[in-house]
Amino acid sequence: MKCLSDYLWQSLVPLIFFSFIWILYRFIDKENEVEAIKKEHVEMELKFLKSQINPHVLFNNLNTIYSYSLEKPNEVPEMILMLSDNLKHVLYESNSKTISLEKEIQFIDNYMKFQILRTEGTKQVHYKKDIDTYNHQIAPLLLITIIENAFKHSTLYSDVSIFIKVEKDTLECICENDYKKERVSTTDFRIGLQNLEKRLELIYKDDYEFKINKGEKFKVYLKLNLLY
Known part of the structure; x- marks a missing residue:
């Protein structure tokens, strides 16, 4: 045994x-x-969400160039160069998980120039930046969704205010615009910001704050930890 x-x-x-x-x-x-x-799955979803942003932004820029080619042709060459930079950013640089904050802000600057030209005489645009350093990385094409939404849904002869601040590794973006309250419930009004929130959740998880305030003005607030 x-x-x-x-x-x-x-x-x-x-x-x-x-x-x-x-x-x-x-x-x-x-x-x-x-x-x-x-x-x-996350990468595929992010690519899908970004693909819904890119054509919209570029389409508006092309419309602006077309109208200026008829009315102010002397200004068209510089606008084409700006559009070329934006195309490069959207088609190539934005494919990375993160890009330099400097490139993303340059993309926003070019977009704002187009919008100021496009809305001349119909809207007052207030664009302000307060950035302590560009030595950061950020997920591409996040801010443009908020800014594009402000222009797209603001009423005629109204104010659009955009403020971007970077201080101590934290980015804040605040957009305000006048709007028609009855349109807030429409699918078209919500879809861009819903896509943005999905991207924020996938990329930044708990390192962001995103708020929408539907008061006298439509206000969107985004806060990002750039060290995520």
Whole structure:
């Protein structure tokens, strides 16, 4: 009986040990497979959400150039150069997970120049920046959604205010515009900001604050931790 017991003990212990190791490796492989699928899904969703932004912004810029080619052709060459920079940003630079804050702000600056020209005589545009350093990275095409929304849904002969501040590794973007309250419930009004919120949740998780205030003016507030 003692020999049988020793034999069983010597046989079962390695078997149990290696069985445990095999199960552990299978579990790790399964976890890695699940994580890879989740990562792929997130990347696909981000690409889809960004694809809904890009054509909208560029379409407005092309409309502006077209109208100036008829009315003020001397200003068109500079506008084409600005559009070229924006195309480069959207088609190539924005494919990265993050880009330099400087490039993103330059993209916003060009867009604002187009909007100021396009809305001349119909809207008062107030654009202000307070940036302590550009030495940061940011997810591309986040701010443009808020700014585009402010112009798209503001009423005629009204004010649009945009303020971007970067201080101590924190970015704040505040957009305010006059709006028609009855349009807030429409799908077209909400879809851009809903897409933005999905992107923020996927990319920044708990390192952002996003608020929409529907008071006398439509106000959107975004706060990002640039060290996420």
